[in-house]
Amino acid sequence: MNPFHSTPSAPSASAPSTSTTARRTLLGFALSIPTVVVAGCSFGSGEAGAAGAGGASGGSSAGGTYALGLAEPDSTINPFTVSDWNAMFVVGLVSEGLITQDGKGGLVPRLATAWEVSGDDLTWTITLREGATFNDGTAVTADDVVATFTTITGADSLSPGASAFKDVLATVAPGPGPGTVEFHLARPYSDFPVLLTGSNTTILPAGTSEQADWKADPVGAGQFLLTEYTPGQGVRFTKNPRYWDAGNVLLDELHVKFYADAQAQLLAFQAGEVDQVAADPTVLRTLGAEVKQSAPGYTKFDGIFLDVTVAPFTDVRVRQAIAWALDRDAIVATVYGRNATVANDALYFPDYAVQPGGLTQRRADTAKVAELLGGRRVSFTITTVDTLQTLAEVVQQQLNATGSFDVQLSVLPSAQYYADGADTPWLSAPATITNWARRLPSQYVSQLFATGAAWNASKYSNPQLEQLSAQYDATTDPGQRQDLADRIAAIEWNDVAVVVPAFASSRLVLAQDVEADFASGQDFSGGFDFRHVRLS
Amino acid sequence: MSTTAPAASSGTGGPGGPGATVGAAGGGRSRRVGRLLLTRAVQLPVVLLVISVLTFWLVQVVPGDPGRNALGPYATAEQVAQWNTRNGLDGPVAQRYLHWLGGFLTGDWGTSLRFSGPVRDLVMTRLGNSLALGLYAFALLVPLALVLGVVQARRRGQRVDRGLTIGLLTVSAVPEFVTGVLLLLVLAVKWPLFPVQSSPDAGSGPLEQVRLMTLPAVVLAVAHLAVLARMVRAGTIEAMAAPFHLTAVLKGLPPGRVVRSHVLRNALVPTLSVVGTYLGTLLGGAAVVETLFSYPGLGALLVAAADRKDVLLLTSGVVVTGLVSLLALLLTDLVFLLVDPRIRFGGRT
Numbered sequence: 051m052n053p054f055h056s057t058p059s060a061p062s063a064s065a066p067s068t069s070t071t072a073r074r075t076l077l078g079f080a081l082s083i084p085t086v087v088v089a090g091c092s093f094g095s096g097e098a099g100a101a102g103a104g105g106a107s108g109g110s111s112a113g114g115t116y117a118l119g120l121a122e123p124d125s126t127i128n129p130f131t132v133s134d135w136n137a138m139f140v141v142g143l144v145s146e147g148l149i150t151q152d153g154k155g156g157l158v159p160r161l162a163t164a165w166e167v168s169g170d171d172l173t174w175t176i177t178l179r180e181g182a183t184f185n186d187g188t189a190v191t192a193d194d195v196v197a198t199f200t201t202i203t204g205a206d207s208l209s210p211g212a213s214a215f216k217d218v219l220a221t222v223a224p225g226p227g228p229g230t231v232e233f234h235l236a237r238p239y240s241d242f243p244v245l246l247t248g249s250n251t252t253i254l255p256a257g258t259s260e261q262a263d264w265k266a267d268p269v270g271a272g273q274f275l276l277t278e279y280t281p282g283q284g285v286r287f288t289k290n291p292r293y294w295d296a297g298n299v300l301l302d303e304l305h306v307k308f309y310a311d312a313q314a315q316l317l318a319f320q321a322g323e324v325d326q327v328a329a330d331p332t333v334l335r336t337l338g339a340e341v342k343q344s345a346p347g348y349t350k351f352d353g354i355f356l357d358v359t360v361a362p363f364t365d366v367r368v369r370q371a372i373a374w375a376l377d378r379d380a381i382v383a384t385v386y387g388r389n390a391t392v393a394n395d396a397l398y399f400p401d402y403a404v405q406p407g408g409l410t411q412r413r414a415d416t417a418k419v420a421e422l423l424g425g426r427r428v429s430f431t432i433t434t435v436d437t438l439q440t441l442a443e444v445v446q447q448q449l450n451a452t453g454s455f456d457v458q459l460s461v462l463p464s465a466q467y468y469a470d471g472a473d474t475p476w477l478s479a480p481a482t483i484t485n486w487a488r489r490l491p492s493q494y495v496s497q498l499f500a501t502g503a504a505w506n507a508s509k510y511s512n513p514q515l516e517q518l519s520a521q522y523d524a525t526t527d528p529g530q531r532q533d534l535a536d537r538i539a540a541i542e543w544n545d546v547a548v549v550v551p552a553f554a555s556s557r558l559v560l561a562q563d564v565e566a567d568f569a570s571g572q573d574f575s576g577g578f579d580f581r582h583v584r585l586s
Numbered sequence: 587m588s589t590t591a592p593a594a595s596s597g598t599g600g601p602g603g604p605g606a607t608v609g610a611a612g613g614g615r616s617r618r619v620g621r622l623l624l625t626r627a628v629q630l631p632v633v634l635l636v637i638s639v640l641t642f643w644l645v646q647v648v649p650g651d652p653g654r655n656a657l658g659p660y661a662t663a664e665q666v667a668q669w670n671t672r673n674g675l676d677g678p679v680a681q682r683y684l685h686w687l688g689g690f691l692t693g694d695w696g697t698s699l700r701f702s703g704p705v706r707d708l709v710m711t712r713l714g715n716s717l718a719l720g721l722y723a724f725a726l727l728v729p730l731a732l733v734l735g736v737v738q739a740r741r742r743g744q745r746v747d748r749g750l751t752i753g754l755l756t757v758s759a760v761p762e763f764v765t766g767v768l769l770l771l772v773l774a775v776k777w778p779l780f781p782v783q784s785s786p787d788a789g790s791g792p793l794e795q796v797r798l799m800t801l802p803a804v805v806l807a808v809a810h811l812a813v814l815a816r817m818v819r820a821g822t823i824e825a826m827a828a829p830f831h832l833t834a835v836l837k838g839l840p841p842g843r844v845v846r847s848h849v850l851r852n853a854l855v856p857t858l859s860v861v862g863t864y865l866g867t868l869l870g871g872a873a874v875v876e877t878l879f880s881y882p883g884l885g886a887l888l889v890a891a892a893d894r895k896d897v898l899l900l901t902s903g904v905v906v907t908g909l910v911s912l913l914a915l916l917l918t919d920l921v922f923l924l925v926d927p928r929i930r931f932g933g934r935t
């Protein structure tokens with residue numbers, strides 16, 4: 051019983067006494083509160099907006115106002131430390147990197163116009179775009195680039211992007227010519243420019259702190275200005291007139307609205323409140339197949355990691371049997387709604403410049419599974435995070451359907467799955483399903499398979515693989531790269547430290563009045579490029 | 587000071603509270619109000635202190651790490667530890683709690699880990715929004731429940747009564763998020779009269795703000811409507827069975843006046859306890875409804891804070907929510923005293 055809430059006993063019947071002025075006043079006051087407060091309530095700080103409900107398009111000039119939905123960002127809004135996609139989106143609209151990638155993985159010059167490697171393959175020289183400025187009017191200089199990468203790779207850096215440069219980038223310094231920057235490498239790395247397209251690498255003015263509340267002073271050299279950020283509600287952007295390619299940024303404004311989940315975003319799209327929605331299976335079923343869609347862009351893979359030091363996965367035949375038991379086409383269709391490509395347990399995304407050859411594409415083969423297991427029935431538990439529960443359930447059903455496996459699931463919330471400590475489930479459970487963003491093939495080797503690597507959930511170790519990967523990084527000869535890629539992929543395919551059923555891509559459903567497509571998927575490596583996009 | 591009768595036992599669904607007694611009407615009302623306020627003034631800080639301790643401690647023991655939440659899975663354990671240190675999250679829990687408490691009492695509520703903004707501004711802004719939504723829902727709920735309850739009581743046992751009973755119980759059995767989604771599908775998607783996202787722009791006028799809040803307010807009101815209407819119905823039936831009602835009828839008073847002046851007031855006394863409880867609930871933020879409609883209220887803010895172990899934001903928000911709920915209950919008790927002067931609170935008589 052709440053001590054503050056005293057309920058009186060039922061009154062005995064008696065005639066009510068005449069109301070007093072005091073009682074009338076208090077009761078009248080109580081009943082008038084709703085009207086007063088509702089009429090006078092304030093909904094947070096920010097400028098007066100013009101967006102009304104029920105329509106995303108607006109604005110008076112040619113480009114209009116583009117609206118989209120995001121989940122509330124999970125991380126601190128600072129380009130150095132952003133770690134979730136929603137926060138990256140906010141940052142990526144306002145700031146810009148040296149290089150980005152197009153929808154097919156090709157390199158696109160942004161704040162850099164050229165990049166070349168020295169004869170010894172240890173120094174990359176980047177030429178900055180002449181005349182590029184930050185949105186506060188100051189020029190983007192070599193010192194800013196140096197300061198940005200020094201912050202990212204410093205000993206006390208908090209940036210999640212630091213891992214991409216570990217053991218690769220030694221120092222960064224202004225180059226010999228005006229507007230040039232030199233990246234001195236610790237070892238030859240032929241794909242180094244691709245690392246400059248990764249998250250946390252947008253260029254910020256020298257002196258910017260990774261501890262700062264960046265959104266309070268959102269300086270960057272990107273396509274838009276952040277004009278209003280309201281926690282729990284959304285963000286408003288206006289076109290950056292100082293952007294180096296401002297002529298091709300046709301939108302006047304861009305509004306981001308925060309929604310609780312994908313269902314809410316779908317409803318908002320149906321109601322015309324936003325101009326795009328992620329084309330997941332539910333969305334496509336609801337809206338029908340005849341909707342306008344953007345070109346896909348590869349984003350991630352969801353890998354089944356098997357700890358090779360723990361039974362039954364110490365036996366490579368068990369790992370191979372798991373890989374042969376999966377119906378990958380069904381996974382692509384059911385789990386990813388066809389927004390994925392069948393993979394073959396080698397970590398080369400389909401849009402990567404070098405594609406390994408000579409491998410048999412694995413398909414569901416029950417006879418092969420039985421042959422590899424020699425009639426044994428193998429039992430184990432797959433541990434995963436709740437966001438990957440659907441994939442985990444499909445994998446469980448497919449494995450158990452072979453009759454050779456007895457698979458149980460342990461699905462954990464994100465905070466528990468990625469918890470810190472030596473016994474963190476995602477790195478210590480014998481079989482896990484974890485998603486990894488698109489990276490370079492050699493990054494996967496160094497971060498997932500290298501001996502003692504921090505994220506080596508498979509506890510896999512193969513010096514030959516690491517050696518081949520280092521050779522691959524060091525060479526720019528196309529023939530050598532192809533040969534090394536074939537050998538690396540063959541090892542990954544044969545040893546199966548991780549089963550990779552599919553490479554997932556993202557696709558958007560666009561409102562009918564959205565003209566032009568995006569140059570790449572909306573992701574960090576694509577630079578959140580809204581050039582040429584407009585509303586009719 | 588008047589003497590009071592022994593406390594009546596509380597019946598099912600009816601009134602009866604700790605220390606509440608019924609006595610003869612008479613003077614001393616202001617003294618009773620003063621005593622009630624004094625008692626609450628002592629109890630309230632103690633309860634809020636306990637709430638804050640529990641909240642602060644519970645955040646520490648649930649899984650998850652603020653640094654990991656902020657930096658994501660690809661940050662190293664060393665980076666996560668460093669982030670926690672920089673944000674003052676690595677000291678003893680008791681020391682950090684006392685530091686928060688001192689700041690809270692002096693107006694410095696700290697900085698939100700998730701939103702990188704002052705906790706106080708976040709909480710107070712969201713509280714204002716939740717108050718607005720809660721009062722709007724309350725303004726919809728109470729009159730409707732009164733009307734329905736009185737209609738049911740006056741048509742007791744008839745088809746209207748049975749139909750309303752079935753309808754109200756059916757509606758109350760449907761979860762808020764289902765009701766909300768259905769309303770969104772019909773009134774935001776099929777006929778776009780209301781927005782899917784109920785987040786207003788800062789420049790929205792009062793009418794636009796009311797329009798934005800309508801769907802979530804309706805969902806909140808509907809969720810509580812059945813119980814409140816049943817309480818009104820039961821109270822009205824009891825009052826209509828009383829001798830004073832028969833006397834009023836025999837005097838030839840018009841039916842409307844009989845209900846307004848004689849029945850309703852007596853019928854409302856037991857209903858007030860439920861109304862008070864609902865008022866506190868509505869004003870403290872409704873997490874499910876706010877989240878569903880993307881309404882920037884305190885409930886949704888606390889969900890976000892709990893999800894990311896934002897300890898300063900969560901503790902401050904919970905304390906403020908608790909304070910609002912307790913004040914709403916205190917207001918209810920004061921209204922009790924004014925409506926029914928026979929009521930006593932506390933152990934003394």
